[in-house]
Amino acid sequence: MNLGASFMINLMTLTAEIGGVALALQLVSSVSYLLWVPFAALAVWLVIWRVKFSVMENVAGLVGLCLIGFAVALFLLNPDWSELGRQAVPGASTGTEKVSTYWFYAVALFGAAMTPYEVFFFSSGAVEEGWTVKDLARSRANVLVGFPLGGLLSLAIAGCAAVVLLPQFISVTALSQVMLPVAMAGGKVLLALIIVGIVAATAGAALETTLSAGYTIAQFLGWPWGKFRPPAQAARFHLLMIICLIVGIGTLMTGVDPIQVTEISVVFSAVALPLTYLPILIVANDPEYMGEHVNGQALNGTALIYLVIILAAALAAIPLLIITGAGR
Amino acid sequence: MTAGSEDQAARWLDAQLHLLDRQVLDVHGVPMAVVDDLELSDVPVGQQIPIDTPPPVITALLSGPVLATRIFGGRPPDSRMQRTPWAAVAEVGVVIKLAVDQDTRDAAWTERWVRDNVIGRIPGGRHVPEQEQDDHPQNEERGRS
Numbered sequence: 001m002n003l004g005a006s007f008m009i010n011l012m013t014l015t016a017e018i019g020g021v022a023l024a025l026q027l028v029s030s031v032s033y034l035l036w037v038p039f040a041a042l043a044v045w046l047v048i049w050r051v052k053f054s055v056m057e058n059v060a061g062l063v064g065l066c067l068i069g070f071a072v073a074l075f076l077l078n079p080d081w082s083e084l085g086r087q088a089v090p091g092a093s094t095g096t097e098k099v100s101t102y103w104f105y106a107v108a109l110f111g112a113a114m115t116p117y118e119v120f121f122f123s124s125g126a127v128e129e130g131w132t133v134k135d136l137a138r139s140r141a142n143v144l145v146g147f148p149l150g151g152l153l154s155l156a157i158a159g160c161a162a163v164v165l166l167p168q169f170i171s172v173t174a175l176s177q178v179m180l181p182v183a184m185a186g187g188k189v190l191l192a193l194i195i196v197g198i199v200a201a202t203a204g205a206a207l208e209t210t211l212s213a214g215y216t217i218a219q220f221l222g223w224p225w226g227k228f229r230p231p232a233q234a235a236r237f238h239l240l241m242i243i244c245l246i247v248g249i250g251t252l253m254t255g256v257d258p259i260q261v262t263e264i265s266v267v268f269s270a271v272a273l274p275l276t277y278l279p280i281l282i283v284a285n286d287p288e289y290m291g292e293h294v295n296g297q298a299l300n301g302t303a304l305i306y307l308v309i310i311l312a313a314a315l316a317a318i319p320l321l322i323i324t325g326a327g328r
Numbered sequence: 329m330t331a332g333s334e335d336q337a338a339r340w341l342d343a344q345l346h347l348l349d350r351q352v353l354d355v356h357g358v359p360m361a362v363v364d365d366l367e368l369s370d371v372p373v374g375q376q377i378p379i380d381t382p383p384p385v386i387t388a389l390l391s392g393p394v395l396a397t398r399i400f401g402g403r404p405p406d407s408r409m410q411r412t413p414w415a416a417v418a419e420v421g422v423v424i425k426l427a428v429d430q431d432t433r434d435a436a437w438t439e440r441w442v443r444d445n446v447i448g449r450i451p452g453g454r455h456v457p458e459q460e461q462d463d464h465p466q467n468e469e470r471g472r473s
Contacts, residue, residue, distance in 0.1 A: 224439065231447050232443045235443035239442050
Protein backbone atom coordinates (compact mmCIF):
# COMPACT_ATOMS: atom_id res chain seq x y z
CA MET A 1 0.00 0.00 0.00
CA ASN A 2 2.57 2.46 1.22
CA LEU A 3 4.96 1.48 -1.55
CA GLY A 4 2.22 1.64 -4.17
CA ALA A 5 1.05 5.09 -3.05
CA SER A 6 4.58 6.48 -2.88
CA PHE A 7 5.44 5.00 -6.23
CA MET A 8 2.34 6.44 -7.94
CA ILE A 9 3.03 9.90 -6.51
CA ASN A 10 6.60 9.54 -7.61
CA LEU A 11 5.51 8.67 -11.13
CA MET A 12 3.15 11.65 -11.18
CA THR A 13 5.89 13.98 -9.98
CA LEU A 14 8.23 12.55 -12.60
CA THR A 15 5.64 13.24 -15.29
CA ALA A 16 5.13 16.75 -13.98
CA GLU A 17 8.86 17.48 -13.96
CA ILE A 18 9.42 16.27 -17.50
CA GLY A 19 6.45 18.43 -18.47
CA GLY A 20 8.17 21.27 -16.63
CA VAL A 21 11.41 20.86 -18.59
CA ALA A 22 9.40 20.76 -21.80
CA LEU A 23 7.41 23.89 -20.86
CA ALA A 24 10.61 25.78 -20.05
CA LEU A 25 12.11 24.75 -23.39
CA GLN A 26 8.90 25.88 -25.08
CA LEU A 27 9.49 29.37 -23.65
CA VAL A 28 12.87 29.52 -25.35
CA SER A 29 11.98 27.91 -28.64
CA SER A 30 8.26 28.58 -29.16
CA VAL A 31 8.02 24.97 -30.31
CA SER A 32 5.08 23.22 -28.61
CA TYR A 33 6.12 21.57 -25.34
CA LEU A 34 4.63 18.30 -26.56
CA LEU A 35 7.48 18.04 -29.06
CA TRP A 36 10.03 18.69 -26.33
CA VAL A 37 8.69 15.96 -24.02
CA PRO A 38 10.43 12.96 -25.67
CA PHE A 39 13.72 14.86 -25.87
CA ALA A 40 13.52 15.92 -22.25
CA ALA A 41 12.84 12.32 -21.20
CA LEU A 42 15.66 11.04 -23.40
CA ALA A 43 18.05 13.56 -21.88
CA VAL A 44 17.02 12.47 -18.39
CA TRP A 45 17.64 8.84 -19.30
CA LEU A 46 21.06 9.59 -20.83
CA VAL A 47 22.16 11.36 -17.66
CA ILE A 48 20.97 8.46 -15.51
CA TRP A 49 22.68 6.01 -17.86
CA ARG A 50 26.08 7.69 -18.04
CA VAL A 51 26.72 10.57 -15.66
CA LYS A 52 28.31 10.01 -12.29
CA PHE A 53 25.98 10.50 -9.32
CA SER A 54 27.90 13.30 -7.64
CA VAL A 55 28.41 15.20 -10.91
CA MET A 56 24.72 14.89 -11.73
CA GLU A 57 23.65 16.17 -8.33
CA ASN A 58 26.06 19.09 -8.18
CA VAL A 59 25.55 20.38 -11.72
CA ALA A 60 21.77 20.37 -11.43
CA GLY A 61 21.96 22.07 -8.04
CA LEU A 62 24.45 24.77 -9.04
CA VAL A 63 22.77 25.67 -12.32
CA GLY A 64 19.44 25.67 -10.48
CA LEU A 65 20.84 28.51 -8.40
CA CYS A 66 20.10 30.71 -11.43
CA LEU A 67 16.61 30.84 -9.96
CA ILE A 68 18.02 33.41 -7.53
CA GLY A 69 17.17 35.67 -10.45
CA PHE A 70 13.63 35.73 -9.10
CA ALA A 71 14.87 37.27 -5.86
CA VAL A 72 16.91 39.77 -7.89
CA ALA A 73 13.85 40.62 -9.94
CA LEU A 74 11.78 41.18 -6.81
CA PHE A 75 14.35 43.68 -5.54
CA LEU A 76 14.53 45.43 -8.92
CA LEU A 77 10.75 45.79 -8.87
CA ASN A 78 11.21 47.63 -5.57
CA PRO A 79 7.83 46.74 -4.11
CA ASP A 80 6.08 48.05 -1.01
CA TRP A 81 7.43 45.39 1.37
CA SER A 82 4.91 45.92 4.17
CA GLU A 83 2.01 45.61 1.77
CA LEU A 84 3.54 42.39 0.41
CA GLY A 85 3.90 41.00 3.94
CA ARG A 86 0.27 41.83 4.71
CA GLN A 87 -0.88 39.90 1.63
CA ALA A 88 0.91 36.76 2.77
CA VAL A 89 -1.22 36.48 5.94
CA PRO A 90 -4.29 34.21 5.67
CA GLY A 91 -7.58 35.96 4.96
CA ALA A 92 -5.92 39.28 4.24
CA SER A 93 -5.68 38.78 0.50
CA THR A 94 -7.97 40.22 -2.08
CA GLY A 95 -11.67 39.69 -1.66
CA THR A 96 -12.02 37.34 -4.60
CA GLU A 97 -9.99 34.63 -2.89
CA LYS A 98 -11.49 32.30 -0.29
CA VAL A 99 -9.71 31.29 2.90
CA SER A 100 -9.84 27.65 1.84
CA THR A 101 -7.95 28.53 -1.34
CA TYR A 102 -5.17 30.07 0.74
CA TRP A 103 -4.86 26.93 2.85
CA PHE A 104 -5.03 24.72 -0.23
CA TYR A 105 -1.93 26.40 -1.58
CA ALA A 106 -0.29 26.32 1.84
CA VAL A 107 -0.70 22.53 1.92
CA ALA A 108 0.39 22.24 -1.71
CA LEU A 109 3.58 24.21 -1.00
CA PHE A 110 4.19 22.02 2.05
CA GLY A 111 3.79 18.92 -0.09
CA ALA A 112 6.04 20.38 -2.77
CA ALA A 113 8.79 21.15 -0.27
CA MET A 114 8.74 17.64 1.16
CA THR A 115 7.59 15.14 -1.43
CA PRO A 116 8.17 11.54 -0.35
CA TYR A 117 10.59 10.98 -3.22
CA GLU A 118 13.09 13.30 -1.56
CA VAL A 119 13.33 10.93 1.38
CA PHE A 120 14.06 7.99 -0.94
CA PHE A 121 16.41 10.01 -3.07
CA PHE A 122 18.51 11.49 -0.29
CA SER A 123 18.75 8.29 1.72
CA SER A 124 19.71 6.29 -1.37
CA GLY A 125 22.00 9.12 -2.46
CA ALA A 126 23.87 8.76 0.80
CA VAL A 127 24.53 5.12 -0.08
CA GLU A 128 25.43 6.05 -3.68
CA GLU A 129 28.09 8.45 -2.47
CA GLY A 130 29.24 6.12 0.28
CA TRP A 131 28.45 8.39 3.20
CA THR A 132 29.72 7.76 6.69
CA VAL A 133 28.87 9.34 10.03
CA LYS A 134 31.30 12.16 9.21
CA ASP A 135 29.13 13.24 6.30
CA LEU A 136 26.13 13.78 8.56
CA ALA A 137 27.26 17.30 9.42
CA ARG A 138 27.43 18.18 5.73
CA SER A 139 23.98 16.73 5.18
CA ARG A 140 22.58 18.83 8.05
CA ALA A 141 24.19 21.93 6.56
CA ASN A 142 22.66 21.09 3.17
CA VAL A 143 19.21 20.90 4.70
CA LEU A 144 19.60 23.99 6.87
CA VAL A 145 20.85 26.10 3.96
CA GLY A 146 18.96 24.45 1.12
CA PHE A 147 15.43 24.42 2.46
CA PRO A 148 15.32 28.08 3.59
CA LEU A 149 16.89 29.03 0.25
CA GLY A 150 14.23 27.07 -1.63
CA GLY A 151 11.54 28.61 0.54
CA LEU A 152 12.91 32.12 -0.07
CA LEU A 153 12.94 31.53 -3.81
CA SER A 154 9.32 30.33 -3.75
CA LEU A 155 8.42 33.49 -1.83
CA ALA A 156 10.33 35.59 -4.35
CA ILE A 157 8.45 33.99 -7.25
CA ALA A 158 5.12 34.53 -5.52
CA GLY A 159 6.23 38.06 -4.60
CA CYS A 160 7.11 38.96 -8.20
CA ALA A 161 3.73 37.72 -9.34
CA ALA A 162 1.94 39.62 -6.58
CA VAL A 163 3.71 42.91 -7.31
CA VAL A 164 3.25 42.95 -11.07
CA LEU A 165 0.29 40.75 -11.89
CA LEU A 166 -2.10 41.21 -8.96
CA PRO A 167 -2.67 44.96 -9.53
CA GLN A 168 -3.50 44.15 -13.16
CA PHE A 169 -5.93 41.42 -12.03
CA ILE A 170 -3.95 38.85 -13.99
CA SER A 171 -4.10 35.44 -12.34
CA VAL A 172 -1.20 33.13 -13.00
CA THR A 173 -2.31 30.23 -15.17
CA ALA A 174 0.83 29.50 -17.16
CA LEU A 175 4.56 29.39 -16.67
CA SER A 176 5.08 32.23 -19.15
CA GLN A 177 3.08 34.56 -16.93
CA VAL A 178 5.43 33.88 -14.04
CA MET A 179 8.24 35.07 -16.31
CA LEU A 180 6.55 38.36 -17.12
CA PRO A 181 7.64 40.24 -13.96
CA VAL A 182 11.20 39.01 -14.45
CA ALA A 183 11.32 40.34 -17.99
CA MET A 184 9.90 43.66 -16.80
CA ALA A 185 12.39 44.01 -13.97
CA GLY A 186 15.60 42.57 -15.32
CA GLY A 187 15.30 42.47 -19.08
CA LYS A 188 16.53 39.72 -21.36
CA VAL A 189 19.62 38.73 -19.45
CA LEU A 190 17.77 38.00 -16.24
CA LEU A 191 15.05 36.24 -18.20
CA ALA A 192 17.59 33.96 -19.88
CA LEU A 193 19.22 33.26 -16.53
CA ILE A 194 15.92 32.25 -15.02
CA ILE A 195 14.94 30.00 -17.89
CA VAL A 196 18.26 28.19 -17.50
CA GLY A 197 17.49 27.93 -13.80
CA ILE A 198 14.03 26.51 -14.42
CA VAL A 199 15.35 23.95 -16.89
CA ALA A 200 18.05 22.89 -14.44
CA ALA A 201 15.69 22.71 -11.48
CA THR A 202 13.00 20.74 -13.27
CA ALA A 203 15.53 18.49 -14.99
CA GLY A 204 17.26 17.90 -11.66
CA ALA A 205 13.95 17.00 -10.07
CA ALA A 206 13.09 14.76 -13.02
CA LEU A 207 16.38 12.91 -12.47
CA GLU A 208 15.72 12.60 -8.77
CA THR A 209 12.18 11.30 -9.21
CA THR A 210 13.23 8.81 -11.89
CA LEU A 211 16.01 7.48 -9.68
CA SER A 212 13.66 7.41 -6.69
CA ALA A 213 11.21 5.29 -8.64
CA GLY A 214 14.03 2.82 -9.27
CA TYR A 215 15.33 3.00 -5.68
CA THR A 216 11.98 2.33 -4.00
CA ILE A 217 10.98 -0.66 -6.11
CA ALA A 218 14.46 -2.18 -6.31
CA GLN A 219 15.03 -1.84 -2.57
CA PHE A 220 11.60 -3.23 -1.75
CA LEU A 221 12.10 -6.28 -3.93
CA GLY A 222 15.74 -6.72 -2.98
CA TRP A 223 17.22 -6.07 -6.43
CA PRO A 224 20.73 -4.72 -7.00
CA TRP A 225 20.43 -0.97 -7.48
CA GLY A 226 22.45 2.19 -7.70
CA LYS A 227 24.36 4.34 -10.12
CA PHE A 228 27.65 3.25 -8.57
CA ARG A 229 27.18 -0.11 -10.33
CA PRO A 230 27.47 -0.56 -14.09
CA PRO A 231 23.91 -0.59 -15.50
CA ALA A 232 24.31 -4.27 -16.43
CA GLN A 233 24.86 -5.11 -12.77
CA ALA A 234 21.64 -3.37 -11.75
CA ALA A 235 19.69 -4.43 -14.81
CA ARG A 236 16.13 -4.55 -13.46
CA PHE A 237 16.69 -1.22 -11.70
CA HIS A 238 17.60 0.44 -15.00
CA LEU A 239 14.85 -1.31 -16.95
CA LEU A 240 12.29 -0.10 -14.40
CA MET A 241 13.44 3.51 -14.78
CA ILE A 242 13.22 3.28 -18.58
CA ILE A 243 9.64 2.02 -18.25
CA CYS A 244 8.77 4.83 -15.83
CA LEU A 245 10.11 7.44 -18.26
CA ILE A 246 8.10 5.92 -21.11
CA VAL A 247 4.94 5.98 -18.96
CA GLY A 248 5.69 9.63 -18.19
CA ILE A 249 6.04 10.49 -21.88
CA GLY A 250 2.82 8.63 -22.62
CA THR A 251 0.90 10.51 -19.95
CA LEU A 252 2.12 13.91 -21.18
CA MET A 253 1.39 13.01 -24.79
CA THR A 254 -2.30 12.65 -23.96
CA GLY A 255 -2.22 16.44 -23.75
CA VAL A 256 -2.87 16.60 -20.01
CA ASP A 257 -1.86 19.95 -18.51
CA PRO A 258 1.57 19.47 -16.83
CA ILE A 259 0.81 22.24 -14.34
CA GLN A 260 -2.29 20.41 -13.20
CA VAL A 261 -0.36 17.15 -12.85
CA THR A 262 2.10 19.07 -10.68
CA GLU A 263 -0.64 20.48 -8.46
CA ILE A 264 -2.26 17.12 -7.93
CA SER A 265 1.06 15.38 -7.29
CA VAL A 266 2.11 17.87 -4.61
CA VAL A 267 -1.25 17.60 -2.85
CA PHE A 268 -0.98 13.83 -2.75
CA SER A 269 2.61 14.21 -1.57
CA ALA A 270 1.24 16.01 1.47
CA VAL A 271 -1.23 13.15 1.96
CA ALA A 272 1.44 10.46 1.73
CA LEU A 273 4.11 12.19 3.80
CA PRO A 274 3.15 10.62 7.17
CA LEU A 275 3.44 7.19 5.53
CA THR A 276 7.07 7.96 4.67
CA TYR A 277 7.91 9.87 7.82
CA LEU A 278 6.67 7.37 10.42
CA PRO A 279 8.75 4.33 9.29
CA ILE A 280 11.90 6.45 9.35
CA LEU A 281 11.08 7.61 12.85
CA ILE A 282 10.63 3.98 13.88
CA VAL A 283 13.92 2.85 12.33
CA ALA A 284 15.68 5.81 13.97
CA ASN A 285 14.58 4.28 17.27
CA ASP A 286 15.80 0.77 16.44
CA PRO A 287 19.18 0.13 18.07
CA GLU A 288 19.79 -2.86 15.79
CA TYR A 289 20.04 -0.52 12.81
CA MET A 290 21.24 2.65 14.45
CA GLY A 291 23.74 1.34 17.01
CA GLU A 292 24.90 4.24 19.18
CA HIS A 293 23.14 6.81 16.96
CA VAL A 294 19.65 5.79 18.03
CA ASN A 295 17.27 8.71 18.65
CA GLY A 296 17.26 10.38 22.04
CA GLN A 297 14.20 11.60 23.92
CA ALA A 298 14.51 15.27 23.00
CA LEU A 299 14.82 14.40 19.32
CA ASN A 300 11.82 12.09 19.53
CA GLY A 301 9.80 14.83 21.21
CA THR A 302 10.52 17.25 18.37
CA ALA A 303 9.86 14.51 15.85
CA LEU A 304 6.44 13.82 17.37
CA ILE A 305 5.43 17.49 17.24
CA TYR A 306 6.46 17.49 13.61
CA LEU A 307 4.46 14.33 13.00
CA VAL A 308 1.34 16.14 14.24
CA ILE A 309 1.94 18.98 11.76
CA ILE A 310 2.45 16.53 8.92
CA LEU A 311 -0.68 14.61 9.89
CA ALA A 312 -2.73 17.80 9.97
CA ALA A 313 -1.55 18.77 6.49
CA ALA A 314 -2.17 15.23 5.22
CA LEU A 315 -5.70 15.08 6.59
CA ALA A 316 -6.58 18.55 5.33
CA ALA A 317 -5.17 18.02 1.84
CA ILE A 318 -7.96 16.06 0.16
CA PRO A 319 -10.92 18.00 1.66
CA LEU A 320 -9.20 21.24 0.57
CA LEU A 321 -8.62 19.82 -2.90
CA ILE A 322 -12.34 19.12 -3.24
CA ILE A 323 -13.63 22.32 -1.61
CA THR A 324 -11.46 24.63 -3.68
CA GLY A 325 -11.66 22.64 -6.92
CA ALA A 326 -7.84 22.45 -7.05
CA GLY A 327 -7.33 26.07 -6.05
CA ARG A 328 -9.62 27.82 -8.49
CA MET B 329 11.97 -12.44 21.56
CA THR B 330 15.54 -11.47 20.86
CA ALA B 331 17.54 -12.82 23.69
CA GLY B 332 20.32 -12.26 21.18
CA SER B 333 22.88 -10.29 23.08
CA GLU B 334 26.40 -10.84 21.85
CA ASP B 335 27.68 -12.68 24.88
CA GLN B 336 25.30 -15.57 24.48
CA ALA B 337 26.47 -18.53 22.49
CA ALA B 338 23.04 -19.25 21.02
CA ARG B 339 21.01 -16.47 19.43
CA TRP B 340 17.25 -16.53 19.25
CA LEU B 341 15.73 -15.64 15.92
CA ASP B 342 12.13 -14.70 15.43
CA ALA B 343 11.39 -15.85 11.88
CA GLN B 344 8.74 -13.19 11.41
CA LEU B 345 10.95 -10.41 12.77
CA HIS B 346 14.47 -11.37 11.72
CA LEU B 347 14.06 -13.38 8.54
CA LEU B 348 10.92 -12.52 6.62
CA ASP B 349 11.20 -9.48 4.33
CA ARG B 350 14.91 -9.13 5.08
CA GLN B 351 17.33 -8.25 2.29
CA VAL B 352 19.53 -11.11 1.07
CA LEU B 353 23.07 -10.20 -0.04
CA ASP B 354 25.36 -12.56 -1.88
CA VAL B 355 28.99 -13.24 -1.01
CA HIS B 356 30.09 -10.00 -2.75
CA GLY B 357 27.59 -7.90 -0.84
CA VAL B 358 25.39 -7.47 -3.91
CA PRO B 359 21.63 -7.49 -3.21
CA MET B 360 19.94 -10.60 -4.53
CA ALA B 361 16.36 -10.83 -3.24
CA VAL B 362 14.25 -10.52 -0.13
CA VAL B 363 13.00 -13.39 2.01
CA ASP B 364 9.34 -13.81 1.13
CA ASP B 365 8.73 -17.16 2.78
CA LEU B 366 10.57 -19.98 4.53
CA GLU B 367 10.69 -23.66 3.75
CA LEU B 368 10.62 -25.94 6.78
CA SER B 369 11.59 -29.59 6.98
CA ASP B 370 8.63 -31.91 6.76
CA VAL B 371 6.04 -31.73 9.47
CA PRO B 372 3.61 -34.65 9.10
CA VAL B 373 0.06 -33.43 8.69
CA GLY B 374 -2.89 -35.10 10.40
CA GLN B 375 -1.02 -37.55 12.59
CA GLN B 376 0.19 -37.65 16.13
CA ILE B 377 3.75 -36.37 16.44
CA PRO B 378 5.88 -38.49 18.81
CA ILE B 379 7.18 -36.51 21.75
CA ASP B 380 10.88 -37.04 21.04
CA THR B 381 10.70 -35.87 17.41
CA PRO B 382 13.31 -33.17 16.70
CA PRO B 383 11.69 -29.77 15.91
CA PRO B 384 11.42 -28.86 12.21
CA VAL B 385 14.31 -26.83 10.84
CA ILE B 386 14.44 -24.15 8.16
CA THR B 387 15.67 -25.78 4.97
CA ALA B 388 15.50 -22.84 2.54
CA LEU B 389 14.71 -19.18 2.07
CA LEU B 390 12.01 -18.63 -0.57
CA SER B 391 11.66 -15.60 -2.83
CA GLY B 392 8.96 -15.07 -5.40
CA PRO B 393 6.07 -12.99 -6.69
CA VAL B 394 4.26 -12.52 -3.39
CA LEU B 395 3.14 -8.90 -3.77
CA ALA B 396 -0.22 -9.70 -5.33
CA THR B 397 -0.95 -12.63 -3.05
CA ARG B 398 -0.15 -10.56 0.04
CA ILE B 399 -2.74 -7.97 -0.96
CA PHE B 400 -5.42 -10.29 -2.33
CA GLY B 401 -4.74 -13.40 -0.27
CA GLY B 402 -3.58 -16.91 -1.14
CA ARG B 403 -0.02 -17.81 -2.01
CA PRO B 404 1.83 -18.35 -5.28
CA PRO B 405 2.37 -21.99 -6.39
CA ASP B 406 5.56 -23.62 -5.13
CA SER B 407 6.97 -23.72 -8.65
CA ARG B 408 7.10 -19.91 -8.76
CA MET B 409 9.13 -19.62 -5.57
CA GLN B 410 12.92 -19.52 -5.89
CA ARG B 411 14.76 -21.57 -3.26
CA THR B 412 17.97 -20.55 -1.57
CA PRO B 413 19.08 -23.42 0.68
CA TRP B 414 19.71 -22.47 4.30
CA ALA B 415 23.15 -24.06 4.00
CA ALA B 416 24.18 -21.11 1.83
CA VAL B 417 23.44 -18.58 4.58
CA ALA B 418 26.58 -17.17 6.12
CA GLU B 419 25.27 -14.52 8.51
CA VAL B 420 21.95 -13.23 9.81
CA GLY B 421 21.90 -9.62 10.93
CA VAL B 422 20.14 -6.50 9.68
CA VAL B 423 20.58 -8.23 6.32
CA ILE B 424 21.09 -11.89 5.50
CA LYS B 425 24.44 -12.65 3.91
CA LEU B 426 25.04 -15.67 1.72
CA ALA B 427 28.30 -17.52 1.20
CA VAL B 428 27.69 -17.96 -2.54
CA ASP B 429 27.73 -15.85 -5.70
CA GLN B 430 24.26 -14.83 -6.84
CA ASP B 431 25.00 -15.86 -10.42
CA THR B 432 24.78 -19.44 -9.19
CA ARG B 433 21.34 -18.95 -7.65
CA ASP B 434 17.89 -19.31 -9.19
CA ALA B 435 16.55 -16.36 -7.20
CA ALA B 436 18.56 -13.99 -9.41
CA TRP B 437 17.49 -15.37 -12.77
CA THR B 438 15.27 -12.39 -13.71
CA GLU B 439 18.18 -10.05 -13.04
CA ARG B 440 20.41 -12.15 -15.32
CA TRP B 441 17.73 -12.31 -18.01
CA VAL B 442 17.18 -8.54 -18.05
CA ARG B 443 20.96 -7.99 -18.01
CA ASP B 444 21.68 -10.34 -20.90
CA ASN B 445 18.69 -9.50 -23.08
CA VAL B 446 17.96 -5.83 -22.45
CA ILE B 447 20.29 -3.65 -20.42
CA GLY B 448 23.56 -5.32 -21.43
CA ARG B 449 22.71 -4.75 -25.09
CA ILE B 450 22.18 -0.99 -24.85
CA PRO B 451 25.42 0.86 -25.70
CA GLY B 452 27.26 1.78 -22.53
CA GLY B 453 25.28 -0.71 -20.50
CA ARG B 454 28.37 -2.41 -19.18
CA HIS B 455 30.53 0.64 -18.61
CA VAL B 456 31.92 0.94 -15.10
CA PRO B 457 31.26 4.32 -13.49
CA GLU B 458 34.89 5.38 -13.14
CA GLN B 459 36.51 5.65 -9.72
CA GLU B 460 33.26 5.64 -7.77
CA GLN B 461 33.08 1.90 -8.27
CA ASP B 462 36.39 1.14 -6.60
CA ASP B 463 36.24 3.12 -3.39
CA HIS B 464 32.58 2.50 -2.78
CA PRO B 465 32.03 0.95 0.63
CA GLN B 466 29.36 -1.40 -0.73
CA ASN B 467 32.04 -2.98 -2.89
CA GLU B 468 34.55 -3.48 -0.14
CA GLU B 469 33.86 -7.15 0.10
CA ARG B 470 34.50 -7.65 -3.57
CA GLY B 471 37.95 -6.12 -3.22
CA ARG B 472 38.80 -8.40 -0.35
CA SER B 473 37.69 -11.65 -1.89
